[in-house]
Amino acid sequence: MGVFKSLASVTDVVVVVVVVSLVLVTLAGEADGRTVLFSAVVRDFSVDHTDFERYGGGGVDCGAVEDELGEDRKPIMWGGKTATGKFLDRPCPQAGTGRPRRVEYFQNFFRDVPGVNIRIPIQLKFEEQPPGSGIFVFDRNKDATGINQYFPVDGLGWGADVRRLGFFGNVRNFLFTTEIHAEFVYRGDNEFFNFAGDDDVWVFVNNKLVVDVGGLHSQRTGAVNLTNIAGKLGLVPGERYPVFVGIAERHSTQSNCRIETTLAPINRRPSTQPAAYSVKVGENVTVEFVAFDEDGDNLVYTHTIPDELALLLDIAPDSQTARFHAPDSLDLYLPANETSYTFSMEFTVSDGEYTACPSTVTITVTRTLVAPSPPAATPAPTDNTTTVVIISIVAVLAVIGIIALIALIFYVRSQAETWKAEIMAEFADDNLSMNPLYTGANTEFSSPLYDDGGGDSVQMSHF
Ligand SMILES: [Ca+2]
Numbered sequence: 001m002g003v004f005k006s007l008a009s010v011t012d013v014v015v016v017v018v019v020v021s022l023v024l025v026t027l028a029g030e031a032d033g034r035t036v037l038f039s040a041v042v043r044d045f046s047v048d049h050t051d052f053e054r055y056g057g058g059g060v061d062c063g064a065v066e067d068e069l070g071e072d073r074k075p076i077m078w079g080g081k082t083a084t085g086k087f088l089d090r091p092c093p094q095a096g097t098g099r100p101r102r103v104e105y106f107q108n109f110f111r112d113v114p115g116v117n118i119r120i121p122i123q124l125k126f127e128e129q130p131p132g133s134g135i136f137v138f139d140r141n142k143d144a145t146g147i148n149q150y151f152p153v154d155g156l157g158w159g160a161d162v163r164r165l166g167f168f169g170n171v172r173n174f175l176f177t178t179e180i181h182a183e184f185v186y187r188g189d190n191e192f193f194n195f196a197g198d199d200d201v202w203v204f205v206n207n208k209l210v211v212d213v214g215g216l217h218s219q220r221t222g223a224v225n226l227t228n229i230a231g232k233l234g235l236v237p238g239e240r241y242p243v244f245v246g247i248a249e250r251h252s253t254q255s256n257c258r259i260e261t262t263l264a265p266i267n268r269r270p271s272t273q274p275a276a277y278s279v280k281v282g283e284n285v286t287v288e289f290v291a292f293d294e295d296g297d298n299l300v301y302t303h304t305i306p307d308e309l310a311l312l313l314d315i316a317p318d319s320q321t322a323r324f325h326a327p328d329s330l331d332l333y334l335p336a337n338e339t340s341y342t343f344s345m346e347f348t349v350s351d352g353e354y355t356a357c358p359s360t361v362t363i364t365v366t367r368t369l370v371a372p373s374p375p376a377a378t379p380a381p382t383d384n385t386t387t388v389v390i391i392s393i394v395a396v397l398a399v400i401g402i403i404a405l406i407a408l409i410f411y412v413r414s415q416a417e418t419w420k421a422e423i424m425a426e427f428a429d430d431n432l433s434m435n436p437l438y439t440g441a442n443t444e445f446s447s448p449l450y451d452d453g454g455g456d457s458v459q460m461s462h463f
């Protein structure tokens with residue numbers, strides 16, 4: 001492509017290995033052209049790796065990887081045995097010398113290896129240029145002043161590489177790979193994939209190597225017209241095929257990347273995420289409706305709001321957020337002894353072609369129950385049983401005593417009459433001598449049981 005400039009310089013080698021896994025696109029306004037996001041994985045390396053910053057090279061060094069991806073869809077380093085470049089659209093000059101040195105070290109270019117590399121997911125933004133052309137461009141080429149632009153993990157991973165002090169103020173993070181996987185529908189209308197950049201670039205379509213810009217080098221170009229090699233690749237118009245792009249940034253003086261392609265990405269269904277919020281009565285909270293479209297499509301939001309939420313939610317149609325106002329009281333929603341009530345609603349999104357599965361947003365409102373006042377202490381009931389019993393016994397005894405006294409009085413009175421009669425009878429019978437109370441002649445006799453109150457006395461005489 002004419003837009004790609006050859007900046008090759010043996011003394012100014014930027015070793016960049018990037019592997020890119022293409023993911024897909026989005027539709028922005030037609031006037032601005034479409035925007036496509038390709039998901040990618042960057043793996044950051046440091047100078048501790050044998051193939052990063054350790055040696056130089058000059059020019060493209062094709063043939064470092066085999067013609068087809070492995071079963072795990074990773075490139076296989078050629079051991080000098082089977083790579084032929086038989087699927088390439090253009091012959092490779094094989095002029096360079098900077099290919100990776102050993103298979104065992106190449107294995108971790110595009111695989112996670114703790115302690116060796118750090119995995120960092122990113123998205124590469126492709127813009128349709130010009131609008132309506134169907135050509136998507138990712139442009140991190142050098143700018144007009146020659147400053148490199150492809151630094152997707154500055155401040156991340158192992159951080160700035162310090163071995164080359166002075167480069168870019170020692171703030172740039174060089175030495176990383178980029179891996180892109182994507183799918184596209186082959187149309188058979190001369191779809192192309194063009195690359196310009198520094199250090200290794202390998203592109204596989206339908207798992208077959210179609211672009212090989214391997215080796216340590218400054219910016220070089222590579223290109224493929226798929227229609228030219230559709231037969232070799234087994235491409236059938238209307239069918240879907242995978243694309244793999246791998247790039248390696250392996251040296252710290254340059255890092256640039258520009259891709260142009262007409263491979264139309266396949267739209268993918270957006271997704272939504274559930275969310276839960278918790279507030280207290282009378283409080284407010286901003287609710288977010290979280291959705292994601294891997295292609296970067298503009299999303300239209302649809303909310304399903306139950307009646308009980310309608311008056312509590314400030315929400316605009318097609319909004320990604322809403323303001324929830326918790327009621328001041330939950331008495332309408334809860335029994336008196338419960339402390340929380342959960343409102344829920346669903347939302348979904350559409351990218352214009354696909355609608356995501358709906359997700360639920362819940363908002364739990366809590367309240368603090370006021371402990372009821374303890375009932376006034378009631379005095380312990382007094383046990384009067386004992387008192388009543390005592391009083392009853394005393395009363396009964398008193399009655400019995402009175403009755404007994406009355407009976408005694410009547411008894412004594414009746415006996416007194418008897419005794420009087422007997423005494424009188426005794427006197428009448430002259431039997432006084434026999435009475436033990438008789439003590440002698442002329443003894444005054446006084447009966448202890450009989451006294452008429454008059455001090456009666458009887459003059460007794462012996463017979
Ligand atoms: Ca690095």
Ligand SMILES: [Ca+2]
Nearest residue numbers: 268295297351
């Ligand atoms: Ca989509």
